[in-house]
Amino acid sequence: MGEEYIVEMRHITKRFPGIVANDDVTIQIRKGEIYALLGENGAGKSTLMSMLFGMYEPDEGEILIRGEKVKIESPNHATRLNIGMVHQHFKLVSNYTVAENIVMGMEPVKKVLGCIPVVDIKKANSDIRALSEKYGLAVNPTDVIENINVSTQQRVEILKMLYREAEILIFDEPTAVLTPQEIDFLLEIIKGLREKGKTIILITHKLEEIKRIADRCAILNRGKLIDVLDVAETSTRVMANLMVGREVSFETEKKPADFGKVVLDVSNLNVFNKQEFQVVKNVSFQVHEGEILAIAGVAGNGQVEIADAIAGLMPVRSGKIVLNGEDITGASIRERTLKGISYIPEDRQNYGVVMDFTLSENLALKNYFKEPFCRKGMLDNRAFEENSRRLIEKYDIRSGQGSGTVVRSMSGGNQQKAIVGREIELASPLMIFVQPTRGLDIGAIENIHRQMIAERDRGRAILLISLELDEIMNCADTIAVIYNGELQKIASAGSLTTNQVGEFMMGVRQKETEKSTAGKSEAGKEAAGKSATGKGTAGKSEAGKEAAGRSVTGKGTAGKSETGKEAAGKKVTGKGAEEKGGGEE
Amino acid sequence: MKNKNKIWNAVKIPLLAILCSLVAAGVIIALTGSNPFRAYYALLQGSGLAPKAAYANYKSMLTDLFSYVNYFTPMIFAALAVAVALRAGLFNIGVSGQMLAAGFTATVLVGYSGLGAVAAKPLVILIGMVVGGLAGALVGFLKYRFNINEVVSTIMLNYIFQYVISFLINTYFVDPVSRQSVEVSAASRLTLMDTQAGNLKIDIPLGILVALAAVVLVWILFDKTKLGYELKAVGFSRSAARYAGIRVGRCMVLSMTISGMLAGLAGVTYYLGYMGSIQPKVLLNTGFDAIAVSLLGSNNPFGIIFSTMLISLISKGSTYMRSTAGVDTEIASVITGIILLFSACSAYIRHRLERRRSEKAQTAKEDR
Numbered sequence: 001m002g003e004e005y006i007v008e009m010r011h012i013t014k015r016f017p018g019i020v021a022n023d024d025v026t027i028q029i030r031k032g033e034i035y036a037l038l039g040e041n042g043a044g045k046s047t048l049m050s051m052l053f054g055m056y057e058p059d060e061g062e063i064l065i066r067g068e069k070v071k072i073e074s075p076n077h078a079t080r081l082n083i084g085m086v087h088q089h090f091k092l093v094s095n096y097t098v099a100e101n102i103v104m105g106m107e108p109v110k111k112v113l114g115c116i117p118v119v120d121i122k123k124a125n126s127d128i129r130a131l132s133e134k135y136g137l138a139v140n141p142t143d144v145i146e147n148i149n150v151s152t153q154q155r156v157e158i159l160k161m162l163y164r165e166a167e168i169l170i171f172d173e174p175t176a177v178l179t180p181q182e183i184d185f186l187l188e189i190i191k192g193l194r195e196k197g198k199t200i201i202l203i204t205h206k207l208e209e210i211k212r213i214a215d216r217c218a219i220l221n222r223g224k225l226i227d228v229l230d231v232a233e234t235s236t237r238v239m240a241n242l243m244v245g246r247e248v249s250f251e252t253e254k255k256p257a258d259f260g261k262v263v264l265d266v267s268n269l270n271v272f273n274k275q276e277f278q279v280v281k282n283v284s285f286q287v288h289e290g291e292i293l294a295i296a297g298v299a300g301n302g303q304v305e306i307a308d309a310i311a312g313l314m315p316v317r318s319g320k321i322v323l324n325g326e327d328i329t330g331a332s333i334r335e336r337t338l339k340g341i342s343y344i345p346e347d348r349q350n351y352g353v354v355m356d357f358t359l360s361e362n363l364a365l366k367n368y369f370k371e372p373f374c375r376k377g378m379l380d381n382r383a384f385e386e387n388s389r390r391l392i393e394k395y396d397i398r399s400g401q402g403s404g405t406v407v408r409s410m411s412g413g414n415q416q417k418a419i420v421g422r423e424i425e426l427a428s429p430l431m432i433f434v435q436p437t438r439g440l441d442i443g444a445i446e447n448i449h450r451q452m453i454a455e456r457d458r459g460r461a462i463l464l465i466s467l468e469l470d471e472i473m474n475c476a477d478t479i480a481v482i483y484n485g486e487l488q489k490i491a492s493a494g495s496l497t498t499n500q501v502g503e504f505m506m507g508v509r510q511k512e513t514e515k516s517t518a519g520k521s522e523a524g525k526e527a528a529g530k531s532a533t534g535k536g537t538a539g540k541s542e543a544g545k546e547a548a549g550r551s552v553t554g555k556g557t558a559g560k561s562e563t564g565k566e567a568a569g570k571k572v573t574g575k576g577a578e579e580k581g582g583g584e585e
Numbered sequence: 586m587k588n589k590n591k592i593w594n595a596v597k598i599p600l601l602a603i604l605c606s607l608v609a610a611g612v613i614i615a616l617t618g619s620n621p622f623r624a625y626y627a628l629l630q631g632s633g634l635a636p637k638a639a640y641a642n643y644k645s646m647l648t649d650l651f652s653y654v655n656y657f658t659p660m661i662f663a664a665l666a667v668a669v670a671l672r673a674g675l676f677n678i679g680v681s682g683q684m685l686a687a688g689f690t691a692t693v694l695v696g697y698s699g700l701g702a703v704a705a706k707p708l709v710i711l712i713g714m715v716v717g718g719l720a721g722a723l724v725g726f727l728k729y730r731f732n733i734n735e736v737v738s739t740i741m742l743n744y745i746f747q748y749v750i751s752f753l754i755n756t757y758f759v760d761p762v763s764r765q766s767v768e769v770s771a772a773s774r775l776t777l778m779d780t781q782a783g784n785l786k787i788d789i790p791l792g793i794l795v796a797l798a799a800v801v802l803v804w805i806l807f808d809k810t811k812l813g814y815e816l817k818a819v820g821f822s823r824s825a826a827r828y829a830g831i832r833v834g835r836c837m838v839l840s841m842t843i844s845g846m847l848a849g850l851a852g853v854t855y856y857l858g859y860m861g862s863i864q865p866k867v868l869l870n871t872g873f874d875a876i877a878v879s880l881l882g883s884n885n886p887f888g889i890i891f892s893t894m895l896i897s898l899i900s901k902g903s904t905y906m907r908s909t910a911g912v913d914t915e916i917a918s919v920i921t922g923i924i925l926l927f928s929a930c931s932a933y934i935r936h937r938l939e940r941r942r943s944e945k946a947q948t949a950k951e952d953r
Contacts, residue, residue: 311828313827313828332830332832333828333829333830334831334832336830337830343828345828347824350825351825352825352828354817354818354821354829355822355825356821356822357817357818357821361814365829366829366830368811369811377811377812378810378811379809379810379811379813379814381809
């Protein structure tokens with residue numbers, strides 16, 4: 001062997017009821033490398049890292065840290081071993097400041113009157129500031145968490161690890177919640193951490209990120225380790241095929257669209273949220289049979305509210321929604337479902353499924369009240385079972401105990417497959433897909449796209465709302481771009497480039513005067529979106545890093561690095577977050 | 586096979602909790618200087634589940650058993666009431682108040698009316714359901730229309746019922762000797778008191794038949810009906826239920842109405858069955874104990890039968906336990922408390938058990 005590993009996990013096996021999450025997995029991680037864990041949803045990446053972070057104990061196998069065999073009993077123990085983890089869902093106290101969140105549990109203490117210990121917040125602030133500058137993280141210690149955006153919150157999480165002197169940093173799907181510009185910035189930070197000698201483990205299913213920053217990559221499939229690859233020598237296609245276990249195509253094949261009659265006609269739609277803030281402004285569009293109309297936009301610009309208003313979950317202030325020639329503006333949710341709307345909501349765990357229902361109960365959530373499930377108010381269990389068995393088979397929904405599995409115990413990807421399958425099976429003339437592939441892996445994404453296009457070819461009208469430009473460019477026949485609640489542009493997909501869509505998304509109205517500023521952020525976007533084509537990406541990220549580095553040198557301009565990097569996007573995101581918080585009330 | 590396993594899984598934790606608490610309570614009894622085995626046996630004897638050494642005239646083990654059934658019938662209804670609301674995500678703390686309202690109304694309208702038994706008894710049950718249902722519906726409506734937390738409104742309604750009704754009793758219906766409400770007519774009683782059977786005089790509770798029917802109906806409601814599916818969906822996730830097109834407000838009102846109806850039945854089987862009169866200014870503990878009984882029975886209608894029988898057994902047998910085993914009646918409350926405490930810890934116990942199982946698998950592997 002000879003080689004020194006900082007982390008070794010040998011022959012790890014972990015079982016959960018009905019499922020083997022990790023099956024004899026061995027990984028060895030060198031000090032100072034970026035090691036990616038790649039795999040589909042439910043492949044066992046997060047479980048493996050949860051064991052390294054002390055949240056679970058492996059059923060079999062051993063863990064070695066710096067060559068010493070250890071039994072990691074708790075996250076606190078992991079922290080003492082210099083292991084840190086940034087979770088997918090941040091664990092921050094939202095009304096505390098950045099510094100308070102970071103030092104919590106190991107606050108610097110000073111003695112008042114020589115005996116009464118109190119938290120030395122001044123020292124905490126200056127410590128955090130110094131730490132933040134050292135790693136180029138650009139956070140302001142005195143900001144309150146609820147006032148800063150998601151990407152800054154993530155940097156606070158990173159600082160939390162660094163403050164605890166973590167040497168081994170685990171990132172669980174760190175880019176899932178970020179915009180393309182923020183992703184660029186984060187990846188630069190991660191590279192910077194490697195240069196400072198940290199070891200980084202990156203859990204992800206996004207190939208282009210791995211290609212951009214990782215040194216080596218372990219591929220997991222259904223709990224088993226498939227291969228460990230040198231990223232520089234492997235193409236993304238090979239990685240994707242290994243991960244999914246079969247050939248995948250990046251480009252979705254589709255026939256030219258064949259529009260029929262108008263199915264959905266939305267005119268002058270105005271929607272206000274609970275805070276009386278206008279989130280949708282005078283929006284009008286039509287979706288035809290056999291058409292995929294995609295609404296592109298940065299998160300929180302009113303696109304989700306449009307979907308909610310059409311599905312009846314949000315009241316309409318004024319305007320008209322017409323489905324197949326029938327005015328449904330005032331109809332109830334149930335009436336709309338019956339008249340022909342399928343809806344795959346953005347928030348799948350709070351809306352799409354009842355988490356504590358079984359799979360078979362959830363698969364009938366939209367039609368349990370109809371034959372054959374229900375006769376004269378009585379339910380027929382066999383009909384539920386049969387429906388569930390058919391959908392599980394058809395949509396490849398994987399779960400521990402089949403129809404009887406409680407949905408809460410299923411992986412997010414399989415929950416989504418269940419929702420997509422259920423909604424498609426309704427065979428509604430109008431199908432609304434909101435972020436249908438968020439958090440899913442390539443195999444599942446490809447699958448959902450194929451199903452969506454198949455439905456289009458069957459003559460359904462499809463309204464697709466997505467934050468992923470790739471998805472929109474790949475699937476849409478018509479693209480509508482929304483900014484700040486207003487539709488900026490509706491055009492057929494062929495007539496718009498990714499760049500142009502991006503400009504409309506930023507609210508920059510495609511004018512020569514603004515080209516120079518907008519162009520730059522677009523380049524970044526392009527790089528993030530279009531995977532591993534290479535050259536342009538590398539050049540751009542270099543520039544980005546420099547920008548980030550520079551701004552951190554001066555304290556006063558610490559905030560600026562963000563502004564510079566994220567350009568127009570920042571304003572929009574901040575606002576989006578605010579609206580979203582309000583909407584949840 | 587699979588089904589059996591499922592039942593075993595649901596039952597084993599409460600069983601373990603009960604076993605642990607009996608051991609713990611046994612230690613306490615031993616510390617007070619009595620024999621725990623004798624004390625427990627006395628509990629069974631007092632409830633007619635084991636023969637006593639001697640019986641008075643017209644009494645036997647059978648009379649004790651019937652009086653035990655008579656005693657726990659209201660609790661089955663009350664625990665079902667709690668369970669129905671809980672399944673739909675609502676917390677009905679007002680079972681006692683709803684019991685009182687239903688019991689009082691039935692007492693005044695039927696108990697003092699002089700109607701014949703054939704008309705009176707069904708009418709009492711009907712009035713109990715209607716009044717309890719209305720009281721529950723009010724809470725559901727306040728929640729749905731004005732978003733008033735059901736915990737607050739039920740507690741407040743408890744006070745209102747308690748004091749308004751005790752005012753009415755003290756003003757119009759008080760029995761000057763017992764200082765309770767005047768006893769209801771035998772025709773309207775849901776328990777046939779002192780019925781001669783052979784050489785025995787037995788209290789025959791008719792309410793238990795209704796209670797068992799209610800258990801089956803509640804089970805059917807939640808396991809087999811569309812409404813039950815909707816109520817459960819609302820209980821688990823209001824947002825997802827709304828997304829599915831379920832009318833959430835209607836479900837909340839309905840579940841509180843059903844819960845109230847069951848509480849009303851608890852009221853009439855208590856005040857017009859077990860007791861026969863109402864003590865003013867006293868709110869029964871039944872409605873509060875029912876929360877714990879329901880939890881001990883895992884909110885399952887059939888589980889509730891057993892948890893009700895267990896908890897009632899302890900309080901019912903406590904008098905006999907004092908007289909024969911010399912254990913204070915207060916110890917009975919201690920045992921009940923310990924059982925409920927342990928069953929409340931059941932989530933933790935389950936976690937420990939699973940952890941130990943995985944550790945065992947680990948050591949077994951290493952040994953090999």
